Amino acid sequence: MAIKVHGALFSTCTARVLICLCEKGLDYELLAIDMPFGEIPAFKDGEVSLFESRVINRYLARKHKDIGTDLLLSNSLTQSALVETWMEVEAHKFDSPSSYGKAPDKQVIETEMEKLGKVLDVYEERLSKSKYLAGENYSLADLHHIPHLVYFKKTSKANAITSRPHVSAWWNDISSRPATVKISETMSLL
């Protein structure tokens, strides 16, 4: 029985889950929606129903640990704690300001770009010390950034990425992974 994802083609949260499914090479059906908080994506794998993209990806990464990349770096308590840390940073520091690149209000954009700049300064420092956010291996901590960054890179504020050499190199790396390319094209994000 294929995994069912209830989502939308324009949704960055749906894209987040599809990139993870694609990293694991898993079959899925993309369907129309609904769930307790009226949010997408919603997810069904046999008896397991989930919502919230980051929860779904964590479940997929744990269940299919041995297929493809181990996206939670679960063999090391220290490394998995770093994955958790940077997933939390993405959800609580990066997610909101990175979605304002196309806001209609100039003042809102400026305020949010200032916040995003401060967050990206921390990323630049971190990525000067390791190839990926949680260390030398790609993980969900990196993957979770992709959908917003795909959109953000198309805005006039993209230099927030390109002006930071380590952030820029990181983005070139994670955006060229086959799973990223495939889903970005499917979802017309690129």
Added chain:
Amino acid sequence: MAIKVHGALFSTCTARVLICLCEKGLDYELLAIDMPFGEIPAFKDGEVSLFESRVINRYLARKHKDIGTDLLLSNSLTQSALVETWMEVEAHKFDSPSSYGKAPDKQVIETEMEKLGKVLDVYEERLSKSKYLAGENYSLADLHHIPHLVYFKKTSKANAITSRPHVSAWWNDISSRPATVKISETMSLL
């Protein structure tokens, strides 16, 4: 070497970590602060440095899985996915409106109470079907709610809890756990 927690006695995030440490019966030192995003609590366990209370608790629950309650219900993929789901609900739906019970602005309070009411309606439905949020066992999904609820219960809006029988029974249960009582008293939350 004892676990070091850099935090503050008034901080609900610090309380969240201390309750988890206390559930596990672990020794710790509570110290003054700082970290990359200037946030508390920060945490050091030997070589592992972490920040963000929910990340710290996840690390503690994983590392000390076999001491006391298994707070991630990690023996079942389905149950652990439910823990993840309700931890996400707490962080993204409950956390913000539940902290407005003492806001100075009446309009802000009313808007946030309306949001909180809708969230608690989902909790009431959920808790009519299982004793705890992730099923029949206590987990981090429940624990993470405690510090805000301790404060919230002291406000004039506490009937948002007491008027919902299943939410109220759940709160009476989790607030009377020895770890909750001990830390609430230590931190003068009660």
